[in-house]
């Protein structure tokens with residue numbers, strides 16, 4: 630049986646014990662998040678934990694919903710009144726799909742990590758968010774982003790304020806995480822976004838995450854993508870979602886688009902939320 634204590638490397642990252650070691654981690658993570666909206670905890674998951682997550686991902690890989698629609702960085706529709714080079718008119722193919730959360734029952738390793746009280750308390754402390762709750766969406770609270778050979782997940786901004794990911798398996802080649810930190814703080818900054826899409830910006834950073842690494846990322850202000858990937862090995866990334874209001878779920882439209890189905894709760898709670906979440 631996998632428990633959070635065996636899945637998370639608590640010797641390296643004692644997130645469950647208040648004190649100096651935990652405080653030191655928080656200080657570093659907060660500084661990284663403040664500076665470039667991104668923080669990484671290398672080898673957060675133990676080698677046994679990585680194996681358990683990989684086995685689980687392989688076991689439910691066929692449950693991934695594939696909807697390879699073309700998307701612009703804002704997930705909006707085309708606006709033919711704008712110039713063809715405008716970022717709002719730049720649509721790219723993607724090759725990733727999501728394995729919905731109801732494939733991860735309570736005893737599964739990914740959900741065990743999500744539901745470990747010390748985990749959510751630690752993430753909340755890293756982000757210094759006062760309003761912080763587990764996502765109440767039974768299809769989206771804990772998911773795996775599974776990407777096959779192809780364009781990965783092209784340039785976009787997240788609708789949610791932050792994303793917490795766990796790298797589980799890399800592709801044979803490619804699939805790096807690329808991002809332009811805080812490129813749209815204050816205003817949309819379309820000119821610089823256009824340069825990123827053209828491959829001419831000097832603001833792009835590349836992160837090669839290894840299986841077991843935990844990433845905390847504020848994706849609302851930083852344009853980012855999973856670079857194109859090659860080879861037969863799928864790229865697996867676990868995504869843990871938290872929100873700023875209790876009881877929140879995704880919209881029926883977004884849910885249908887990402888997971889190919891909806892549940893009664895999506896219709897009951899439609900329109901009750903302040904923000905539209907991407908996942």
Ligand SMILES: O=C(O)CCC(=O)C(=O)O
Nearest residue numbers: 774782787794806855866
């Ligand atoms: O797979 C990743 O590393 C990040 C995916 C992402 O950007 C997203 O799900 O919004």
Ligand SMILES: [Fe+2]
Nearest residue numbers: 786787848853
């Ligand atoms: Fe994203």
